[in-house]
Amino acid sequence: MRRSLDKADLAIVGRLSRDARVSNREIAEQLGVSEGTVRGRIKRMEEEKLIRITAVTNIDRFKDAALAYIWIEVERSGQIREVAAQLAGVSELGFVGVMLGRADILAITMVRNAEHLAEFVHQRISVIKGVRGTRSTLGVNFVKHDYRMARIVS
Amino acid sequence: MINPTPSARVVPIDLDETDQAIIGLLRQDGRMPYRAIARALDVAENTVRARVRRMEESDTMRVVAVTDIEAAGYSMLLAIGVQVEGRPPEQVARELATVAEVFSVSVVVGAQDIEILVVAQDQAALNELIRDKLGAIPGVRRLTPALALDVLKNQPDWVPFHAA
Numbered sequence: 001m002r003r004s005l006d007k008a009d010l011a012i013v014g015r016l017s018r019d020a021r022v023s024n025r026e027i028a029e030q031l032g033v034s035e036g037t038v039r040g041r042i043k044r045m046e047e048e049k050l051i052r053i054t055a056v057t058n059i060d061r062f063k064d065a066a067l068a069y070i071w072i073e074v075e076r077s078g079q080i081r082e083v084a085a086q087l088a089g090v091s092e093l094g095f096v097g098v099m100l101g102r103a104d105i106l107a108i109t110m111v112r113n114a115e116h117l118a119e120f121v122h123q124r125i126s127v128i129k130g131v132r133g134t135r136s137t138l139g140v141n142f143v144k145h146d147y148r149m150a151r152i153v154s
Numbered sequence: 155m156i157n158p159t160p161s162a163r164v165v166p167i168d169l170d171e172t173d174q175a176i177i178g179l180l181r182q183d184g185r186m187p188y189r190a191i192a193r194a195l196d197v198a199e200n201t202v203r204a205r206v207r208r209m210e211e212s213d214t215m216r217v218v219a220v221t222d223i224e225a226a227g228y229s230m231l232l233a234i235g236v237q238v239e240g241r242p243p244e245q246v247a248r249e250l251a252t253v254a255e256v257f258s259v260s261v262v263v264g265a266q267d268i269e270i271l272v273v274a275q276d277q278a279a280l281n282e283l284i285r286d287k288l289g290a291i292p293g294v295r296r297l298t299p300a301l302a303l304d305v306l307k308n309q310p311d312w313v314p315f316h317a318a
Contacts, residue, residue, distance in 0.1 A: 016219035053184030
């Protein structure tokens with residue numbers, strides 16, 4: 001288990017969650033702590049993989065962008081971990097999880113359309129050794145994604 | 155997109171190579187100083203500042219802090235398929251989006267009408283979430299959940315900005 005963020009961490013993350021380009025000095029002034037404290041805590045939270053500070057782009061800005069859920073079944077249960085690790089290396093995938101129920105693995109990506117999805121699954125997913133079959137679902141409207149929350153892995 | 159959202163009505167901007175390169179660097183390290191970005195791309199620091207501001211103001215890019223689900227106190231992540239009846243899936247999706255534990259909502263085509271990603275603190279909280287919050291929303295006919303045993307990757311760089 002990772003440690004939970006304490007009060008001071010949460011105050012800093014709260015300030016960073018919507019605009020992380022704000023300076024350490026500005027955060028320090030707002031919270032009434034030293035600039036060094038802010039810098040040190042941000043560094044520690046990043047090192048412990050409790051937070052990740054990153055650029056996200058707005059999916060509404062891309063023409064023909066649809067979210068695709070790809071449910072994957074593997075040949076043998078013993079291969080799940082290995083197949084999932086290979087999938088995690090596929091750069092186009094934004095989410096890879098080993099699941100209990102519905103399928104062995106869930107992978108999520110962004111595609112242009114149904115044709116692009118079919119091509120992507122055929123060329124990048126089905127070719128992975130141990131993949132027995134896939135079922136894909138194409139999104140027609142991406143209503144919400146709270147980018148302030150994720151499983152931080154690498 | 156079926157329903158244009160407020161942010162979708164903002165005039166899109168064209169991104170050139172410099173913009174793309176800045177986004178690439180900020181994806182790796184969102185706190186990278188403007189000066190370091192300028193040096194890496196061999197452009198003026200003011201150019202970098204102006205480009206970042208333009209992309210932020212046009213709602214094209216944001217630099218944000220993402221908190222780990224476990225560090226935020228949640229130990230469970232589930233992908234739940236939602237079948238809808240007697241109500242447009244779009245409406246049900248918007249209502250699901252108002253639930254704090256539901257962090258991703260997509261209207262989809264196929265066996266399910268909506269796919270959502272949810273987090274829960276523990277099994278009791280999950281039970282309450284499914285029974286009292288999600289299951290009680292009008293139009294929700296059936297919830298088909300799958301529990302994530304291990305998340306190997308979770309870094310969607312593309313998200314809708316309007317509901318977050």
